Amino acid sequence: MGRGRITGLAVSDVRFPTSLAHHGSDAMHPDPDYSAAYVVLETDAPDGLKGYGLTFTLGKGTEVVVCAVNALAVHVVNKDLDEIIGDFRGFYRQLTSDGQLRWIGPEKGAVHLATAAVLNAIWDLWAKQDRKPLWKLLVDMDPKQLLSCIDFRYITDALTEEEAYTMLQNGLVGKSEREEQMLKYGYPAYTTSCAWLGYPDQQLKQLCSEALKDGWTRFKVKVGADLQDDIRRCKLVREMIGPENIMMLDANQRWDVEEAIEWVNKLAEFRPLWIEEPTSPDDILGHATISKALAPLGIGVATGEQCHNRVIFKQFLQAQALNFVQVDSCRLGSVNENLSVLLMAKKFQVPVCPHAGGVGLCELVQHLIIFDYISVSGSLQNRMCEYVDHLHEHFKYPVVIKNASYMPPQNIFIQYHHESCCQQLIRPSKRDFFNLKGPGWNPVRSALCFTTLLSGWDYCVLLSSILVPSILDCAICLPLPTELKDKVSSSTGHRNLYIFQ
Ligand SMILES: C[C@H](O)[C@@H](O)CC(=O)C(=O)O
Numbered sequence: 001m002g003r004g005r006i007t008g009l010a011v012s013d014v015r016f017p018t019s020l021a022h023h024g025s026d027a028m029h030p031d032p033d034y035s036a037a038y039v040v041l042e043t044d045a046p047d048g049l050k051g052y053g054l055t056f057t058l059g060k061g062t063e064v065v066v067c068a069v070n071a072l073a074v075h076v077v078n079k080d081l082d083e084i085i086g087d088f089r090g091f092y093r094q095l096t097s098d099g100q101l102r103w104i105g106p107e108k109g110a111v112h113l114a115t116a117a118v119l120n121a122i123w124d125l126w127a128k129q130d131r132k133p134l135w136k137l138l139v140d141m142d143p144k145q146l147l148s149c150i151d152f153r154y155i156t157d158a159l160t161e162e163e164a165y166t167m168l169q170n171g172l173v174g175k176s177e178r179e180e181q182m183l184k185y186g187y188p189a190y191t192t193s194c195a196w197l198g199y200p201d202q203q204l205k206q207l208c209s210e211a212l213k214d215g216w217t218r219f220k221v222k223v224g225a226d227l228q229d230d231i232r233r234c235k236l237v238r239e240m241i242g243p244e245n246i247m248m249l250d251a252n253q254r255w256d257v258e259e260a261i262e263w264v265n266k267l268a269e270f271r272p273l274w275i276e277e278p279t280s281p282d283d284i285l286g287h288a289t290i291s292k293a294l295a296p297l298g299i300g301v302a303t304g305e306q307c308h309n310r311v312i313f314k315q316f317l318q319a320q321a322l323n324f325v326q327v328d329s330c331r332l333g334s335v336n337e338n339l340s341v342l343l344m345a346k347k348f349q350v351p352v353c354p355h356a357g358g359v360g361l362c363e364l365v366q367h368l369i370i371f372d373y374i375s376v377s378g379s380l381q382n383r384m385c386e387y388v389d390h391l392h393e394h395f396k397y398p399v400v401i402k403n404a405s406y407m408p409p410q411n412i413f414i415q416y417h418h419e420s421c422c423q424q425l426i427r428p429s430k431r432d433f434f435n436l437k438g439p440g441w442n443p444v445r446s447a448l449c450f451t452t453l454l455s456g457w458d459y460c461v462l463l464s465s466i467l468v469p470s471i472l473d474c475a476i477c478l479p480l481p482t483e484l485k486d487k488v489s490s491s492t493g494h495r496n497l498y499i500f501q
């Protein structure tokens with residue numbers, strides 16, 4: 001029996017007000033609202049099978065990506081899944097080389113983010129129909145079929161399909177032992193959740209202390225806005241984690257090239273393993289200059305979360321401009337394009353340490369990096385996957401972290417979205433409401449907040465009663481306090497902030 005047909009595509013603009021608690025804040029994104037353009041593909045399968053995919057955004061602009069997803073729908077709806085999977089490279093090109101849409105790309109920007117969300121949902125369907133988690137679908141896949149999903153256009157001067165095939169064949173040696181190892185110990189991770197730039201020192205110290213108790217040994221610290229603040233916070237973290245544990249820095253594209261070199265030299269005393277995104281993600285030669293200048297200090301350069309396609313990564317690798325490849329599972333053209341970057345990184349012998357600072361990114365990228373270890377890199381040396389501790393409760397199969405490692409998902413599904421979860425995704429949990437409090441919240445203020453909903457309010461947040469939390473789940477419409485309203489509207493950029501549908 002065939003895999004059926006895609007009969008419908010729905011896309012939601014889902015936002016979480018993480019900026020109000022400074023979660024995810026950095027030197028260039030002080031107020032991120034972790035958000036997603038969330039795609040649901042319906043099929044004519046008798047069991048009503050659906051595919052779920054997302055791409056990650058920071059709030060404003062999600063509506064643009066949603067429009068782009070709808071613009072791509074013409075290539076997706078009424079398509080036969082067997083045809084897609086049977087020529088996945090061709091389907092990838094249909095989405096990325098639409099004769100008109102490519103003009104607002106190509107393979108970058110909102111259309112490429114939208115392509116990622118749609119293709120992630122296709123991979124979700126494939127994994128579900130084969131009743132395997134995505135990592136296992138990829139590990140078990142015949143190398144020729146795996147390569148048939150990749151568009152090698154523009155990268156054959158760095159990696160040919162034949163070279164990639166040889167790599168995958170070589171990767172068969174020791175594969176089952178590495179799979180056993182992953183099932184037993186998981187994939188090593190590092191945490192960014194202790195040291196977002198907007199966190200006060202007290203919160204940073206408390207989170208570091210908790211993370212150390214939980215077994216974390218690798219910590220990423222946000223830097224780049226103020227040198228003295230960076231020195232103070234890096235000193236604090238290094239003192240908390242001790243000389244043996246690993247620290248990384250992340251400047252989120254804040255500096256010019258020379259400025260980056262000078263600034264990192266002044267933070268070298270804290271012995272960071274890498275400086276992440278020291279300058280523009282478009283400046284490949286700039287990264288090469290920084291990498292060369294910092295090499296004598298033993299500080300590597302990492303980048304990738306805003307590198308929009310395989311061609312950029314190809315040039316970073318060819319120019320020896322980075323020491324750590326940080327693929328973003330939802331920015332590149334889904335699994336298809338991520339595979340090409342994993343294979344190029346292997347060829348250039350540069351470790352992949354994926355980006356995962358965003359809603360849903362951990363849930364997806366764990367599959368890619370576990371596959372990478374088992375079937376491509378075969379090494380854990382200088383390799384680790386980012387973990388951030390935000391919003392996992394909204395996923396039907398949230399990531400499982402044990403001893404600071406990603407445990408391979410065992411469920412048959414791709415583990416990151418399910419319809420009931422979709423409702424949750426659209427509906428922040430009480431925890432998100434409490435996050436809405438931001439610093440200085442107290443029960444008195446929440447009590448003052450209680451008023452009946454006046455019609456015409458632009459902003460409201462439906463939430464269960466916070467007087468008797470988790471018992472009375474009656475939804476009470478509440479107006480947001482003015483200062484919160486201003487902050488939220490400034491972060492969302494449009495007047496009608498509604499978090500529910
Ligand atoms: C705005 C995002 O939270 C960003 O700071 C994440 C990031 O750079 C990372 O996780 O690395």
Ligand SMILES: [Mg+2]
Binds near residue numbers: 252
């Ligand atoms: Mg980063």
